[in-house]
Amino acid sequence: MKKPLVVLLTICFHFVCLAQEKPNIVLLFADDAGYADFGFQGSKEMKTPNLDKLASQGVRFTQAYVTHPTCGPSRAGLITGKYQYRFGYEENNVPTYMSKVSAVDGPEMGLPLGEVTVADYLKEQGYVTGFFGKWHLGGADRFHPTKRGFDEFYGFRGGARSYFEYTESPKEPLNKMEQGFGNFEEHNGYLTDALAQETSEFIEINGKAKKPFFAFLSFNAVHTPMDAKAEDLDQFPHLTGKRKIVAAMTLALDRAIGKVLDKLKELGLDDNTIVVFTNDNGGPTDANASSNHPLSGIKATHLEGGIRVPFLMKYPGTLKPGTVYGKPISTFDLLPTFYSAAGGNTKNLKGLDGVDLIPYLMGKTKGRPHETLFWKRDARAAMRKGDWKLIRFPDRPAELFYLPEDERELNNLADSEPERVRKMYKELFVWETTLERPRWLLKKVYERRDVERTDAFWPKYKPD
Structure with a gap:
């Protein structure tokens, strides 16, 4: 009887060890940061030593x-692993000015309850899950994280909301801080x-308890x-105005990320x-002086x-440190990854648009994670x-760009590639016919504003 018992105990110990080897997952998500506003992206103005170190330890x-290109829908796509357009989350989720625009307004706008989130999936795998910061996926209680x-x-x-505590209740109640x-x-x-x-406290509690966490x-x-x-x-005496402030805010962001990474160590x-850092959309240069150089456009533009x-x-032990990956990916790939x-x-995983990126990053799967986005x-x-x-516009003909030679999108090739335009335009329309209608709508004035922002931050219309 002793030998079978020893074998059984060995098997049990093996599976316990495997369970403990599940990687913890930390997703660091910035808001409205500029594409160029990090040292690892080439910035000489910003001070981001912790993120620069992270870049050297992983894949950029x-x-x-x-x-x-805006906050709420971007988050909805990431957290569900699919195009949020599939469930009608097309417009922004901003309760403060939505009154009497849609059938669903204010706090009633949110991520549909039938959608499964990355946290739901990871809980199935035995993870403890925590969300810290800006939610923006529904204000009503039923949408709560x-x-x-x-x-x-x-x-x-x-x-x-304010970065400092409110001494009075904020104008928008959804911006009050909440624990649990x-x-x-x-x-x-x-x-x-x-x-x-x-x-960091969440990481410490679950790390010491040897529970895998997200x-x-x-x-x-x-x-x-x-x-x-x-x-x-004070760290940026050479800068002025909003550029100085966004540099200071970015420094604080990097310091906070460093605190979390130091706790893991x-x-x-x-x-x-697994540690991932990314951002919800392009920087709104007109609002916070962020820089998306060398790219054209800002937040809310395509x-x-x-x-x-x-x-x-x-991803230590799996992804080679200090490497660069140059094929198109999407934030909806994070869930399956x-x-x-x-x-x-x-x-x-049914009905997702994202893919597991690891086989592509390790060279086990060839080709692109996405041929079409x-x-x-x-x-x-x-x-x-x-x-x-x-790019299809409401106020002019569609334009076509070849990104490897024109990442700033300055050379419209639509006239020289009419057949390609026709095929892509039709494929785009066919894709749109598979989507749900938007659950809520912005006032049209905001759409006009964003078309104007497109031209204002596109060098082909505005000289450098």
Whole structure:
């Protein structure tokens, strides 16, 4: 009897060890940051030593895209692993000015309850899940992070708030700080630092308990309002105005990320933790003085500067440090990538548009993760097919660009490639016919504003 018992115990120990080897996952998510505003992206103005170090330890992606050029829809695509247009999440989720525009207004706008989130999937794999920071996926209680797969929440349900504590109730109630569900209490100090502290405590508790965890740290930095600490502003004496403030806010963002990464190292978890850093959309240069150089466009536009974002991934023992990946990916790839790393079989994921990136990054799967990518808002839309990009406008003919030779999108090739335009235009329309109608709509004045912003931040219309 002893030998079978020994064998059984050995097998059990083996499976326990395997369970403990599930990688922890930390997603660091910035808000409204400029494509160029990090040292690892070539900035000489910004000070981002912690992110620069992370870039040297993992993979830097040069053609990473979001699913939408504005906050709410971009988050909806990331957290569900699919185009949010498929479930009608096409317009922005901003409760403050939506009254009497749609059938669904204010806090009633949110991520449909039938959609499964990355947190739901990771909980199935035995993960403890925590969300820290800006939610912006629905203000009503039924949309709360703790009802969408997250065990813990510390942050605010809205889209933009002060970085310092409110002494009076904010004009928008969804921007009040909240611990868990319904426990509203303002933070102490500077919010970017506070979010890092809460995330670090979550990591420490679950790390010491040897429970695999998923921490989604969703900063509101560097979104407006332009709030910065005096000591951070002092680090940029050569800058002025909003550019000085966004530099200070970016420094605070990097410091907060460093605190989280240091906690992983302190606990001996950094060698078994996937760390991803990215951003929700292009920087809104007109609002926060962010830079998307060398790309044209800003937040809310379908130019590369509105939809291409910085993206880093560290996966010790799996991905080679200090490498660069140059094929197009999307933030909706994070869900299947995390799920697979957690031990899940991606064949069980139904209806997703994202793919597991790891086989591509390791060279096991050839080709591109995505041959075709789409973006849409109202009458505007864009499509990337291979290295060609088509942009459809509401006020002019569609334009075509060949990105390897023209990443600034200055040379419209539509006239010289009429057949390609015709085929891509038709494919874009066919894709649109598979989508749900938007669940809510912005006032038309905002769509006109964003078309004007496209031209204002496109060098072909505005000289450098």
